[in-house]
Amino acid sequence: MSAHQPTGGLPIAGEQVPPILARLVEIVGPRATVAAGIRAGHGHSEAYHAARPPDVVVFPETREEVQAIVGACRDLRVPLVPFGAGTSLEGNTAALQGGVCLDMGRMNQVLAVHAEDMDVRVQPGITRKQLNAQLRDSGLFFPIDPGADASIGGMASTRASGTMAVRYGTMKDNVLALEVVLPDGRLIRTAQRARKSAAGYDLTRLFVGAEGTLGVITEVTLKLHPQPEAISSAVCAFPDLKAAVDTAIAVIQSGVPVARIELLDDVMMRGMNLHAKLGLPEVPHLFFEFHGSKAYVAEQAGTAAALAGEFGGLGFQWATTPEERSRLWQARDNTLYAGLALRPGARAMITDVCVPISRLAECLVATAKDIAESGIIAPVVGHVGDGNFHLLVLLDPESPAELSRAKAFNERLVRRAIALDGTCTGEHGIGLGKMDFLELELGEAVDAMRLVKGALDPLGIMNPGKIFRPAGPNHGEQP
Structure with missing residues (x-):
């Protein structure tokens, strides 16, 4: 059953109806549900964090309904967690204190x-x-x-x-x-x-x-x-990770306005070949895309190809038809599943950092060494044009030792990035997974964030336990 199709789930006759559920039913009728399957579907995501389902899921259709739902949660001091597509990676929508999950999927116009x-x-x-x-x-x-x-x-x-x-x-x-x-x-x-x-x-x-x-x-x-008049995509293999990263930095510093420039290391390329059957060499690659007029795209591509050659690039392979481009970038978008193909049955701790592009090679090379010394499987994929890269640390979800080792690796990665004037997250957000790292990165600025939170949400009902730990014992992953 789709999470966007509630079919009741109200308490059976004779059960006590929680006050918040009664209020929500008054507002949206059967679009407020306590059905176990729907609640479970809103308690987990692609994140490695433990599932934390809400007590009630509600599906508003208008801004007025949202206002009424927020008002009900305010009156009854019930936590409220907004929910989109459930694709977050740092436990951003986990209902740490239960409460109401506000699924916005029906407001889609x-x-x-x-x-x-x-x-x-x-x-x-x-x-x-x-x-x-x-x-x-x-x-x-x-x-x-x-x-x-x-x-x-x-x-x-x-x-x-x-x-x-x-x-x-x-x-x-x-x-x-x-x-x-x-x-x-x-x-x-x-x-x-x-x-x-x-x-x-x-x-x-x-x-x-x-x-x-x-x-x-x-x-x-x-x-x-x-929409660009012309789009051209290409891949280029490199003898090692540093050569690929140095090429990406040179392309950006040369002012080539690439639309996309993505790095995939040799481990990720092996996973992509397993999952998407690309048949590419299992060495580090850069994926490029160029947008503009036909002449402009040709000029951009020529400059990028020349720079790649200077760093040992093994030549551009072009994807010129829409079908070829779609296959290439769909494979890139599915790197989570490609990574998981390397270790069937594993789960991925997906993490990201971002550093100034001048420090990117240093950060990535040190991280690759750390991966090798740690004995973990952690394919790398990165938006290297802006210094952001991700790792999929593959682990046995039933092994506390592997989870502990992965968390220690993640901490070293983040500390390395922050030491290079970078950030603990380029795009995943803080959620509940990187709260301590935010303190490390921004220090006293986090207290200013707490002041803003306290001014706008003095009751602490809006997605509690995320971004930073408030004063008091109930925070983080505690119920």
Whole structure:
């Protein structure tokens, strides 16, 4: 059964109805459910963290329903966790204290396309693929591609980016305005549609990346971009990891406006060959994509190919037809499953860091050495054009020793990145998995975040236990 199709799940006759469920049924009827299967489906994600289901799942269809639901949770002091597509990787939507999961999947409409201004207003539950399908005839598209078909509201909440961020930026660069229900039930709009503004605090960027801890997003205004006249993709093999990384750095520093430049190490290439049958050499690769006019794409590609040759690249293999490009990038998007093919039955601890591109080779080479010395399987894939890379640490989910070893490796990785002026997460967010690292990275600035949280959500009902630990004993992964 789809998580977006509740079919009751109310307590049977004679059972006591929890006060919050009774209130929610008054607001949305049978779209509030305590069905075990639906609750379980909202308690886990691709993250390695233990599943933490909510007590109730509710499916609003309008902003007014969201306001009423937030008001009910406020009145009864019940935790509330907004939920998009469930693709988060750091336990961002785990219901640590139970409560209500607010599934936004039914609020999935395109509200207005302003083609002449190149922007669009959407509800938060629409996914990026659904949005681009509806934009196809407009000559415009939304380029942020985190790999998974995530919801736009979820992407805004986690400040997502992905493979095309090197050219088009991240969610913080492409969200013009938000409509948000605050924890006290008020509805606010953070900005107008103008491309720039100096009007007061930048509330839009405050809520982008807040992971649902400050309010519930009910509408998003996004920048759009012209569909490129020509698209060309290529892969290039390299003799070692450093040569591939040095090529990526040289391409960026030379000003080549690549749309995508992705690194896959030899271990990940082996997994991709197993999963997607690409038949490519199992050595480090860069995946490139170029956007623009035909002449401009040819010029960009030629420059990148020449730079790759200087660092020992083994020649570009081109994917020129839409079918070839789709197969190539679908394989890249499915790197989680490619990684898991290397160790059937394993689960992946998926982590990411980001460093200045001048420190990227140093960070990656040291990380590769750490992987070898640790005796773990951890394929690497990276958005190296902006210094961001991911690791899939494959482990036996039933082995505490393997989980402990993976967590120790992850801590060394993050400390290494922060020491190189980087960040503990380039795009996954903090959730509950990287709270300690946020303190390490930003120090006293985290206390300023706590002040903002306390001012907007004094009752602490909005996605509690995420981003940072509040004062008091009930935090983190405790119930």
